[in-house]
Amino acid sequence: MISAPPIRLATRADAAAIAAMSREYIEHGLPWSWRTGRVARAIDDPNTNVVVVGPPEALAAFGIMGYLDEDAHLLLFAVHHGQRRQGIGSAVLGWLEDVARAAGSKRIRVEARRDNVAARNFYGEHGYHELAITQAMYSGVLDGIRLEKWLRANA
Numbered sequence: 001m002i003s004a005p006p007i008r009l010a011t012r013a014d015a016a017a018i019a020a021m022s023r024e025y026i027e028h029g030l031p032w033s034w035r036t037g038r039v040a041r042a043i044d045d046p047n048t049n050v051v052v053v054g055p056p057e058a059l060a061a062f063g064i065m066g067y068l069d070e071d072a073h074l075l076l077f078a079v080h081h082g083q084r085r086q087g088i089g090s091a092v093l094g095w096l097e098d099v100a101r102a103a104g105s106k107r108i109r110v111e112a113r114r115d116n117v118a119a120r121n122f123y124g125e126h127g128y129h130e131l132a133i134t135q136a137m138y139s140g141v142l143d144g145i146r147l148e149k150w151l152r153a154n155a
Contacts (some may be wrong), residue, residue: 005088008096010050010062015039016054017059018076025078027062030141034076039064042075050068053088061088065096065108072100084118093126099150107150114143123147 010018043050045065045085052147053059060083064076070136074096079089112119112134124130127148137142 005053005060005091007051007053007092010052011056012040012043013056013116014041014050014052014059014062017046017056018050018062018064021059021062021077021078021080025081026076028141047073049096051092051095053092059090063092063096067098067100067103067105070104070106072103072108074098074108077110089122090126097149097151105153109146109148111144111146114145114146120145120147123149 016039018033018037018039022039023032027034039050042048042064045066048066049065050062052059052062059080060078062077063074066073066075074093077089077093079092097108108128110123110128111122120130126149128149131146131148133145134142
């Protein structure tokens with residue numbers, strides 16, 4: 001386990017690497033929707049945080065979190081296969097959760113592929129609760145799981 005990896009805000013120079021990781025680790029077997037342009041728009045969006053660990057040519061992890069009213073939505077999250085189980089993902093998720101709290105978010109929502117047991121376990125280990133199974137959530141083909149984590153009491 002590593003200690004406190006350097007997490008930084010992504011720049012446009014990171015967009016292609018984030019898109020490639022999304023294609024390989026998240027969107028495999030599905031139409032590719034998080035291409036470089038979409039990632040770059042997220043980086044530029046003032047209501048979205050995009051964070052990374054590592055240089056653009058060798059990213060270890062990234063997370064994209066959007067903010068709307070009192071909810072935060074973890075849109076995309078991945079750790080390079082060779083870097084998993086070292087605490088990098090936990091550090092990135094913790095950073096994003098801290099920012100969501102500071103922004104006044106009550107909860108964080110996230111989705112995962114139903115067949116992605118590793119992701120479901122990861123989120124469960126970090127206090128996320130599975131709410132519902134949504135059939136054919138991904139491109140009308142794969143089922144998804146909706147999860148959430150409350151950051152502060154529901155008023």
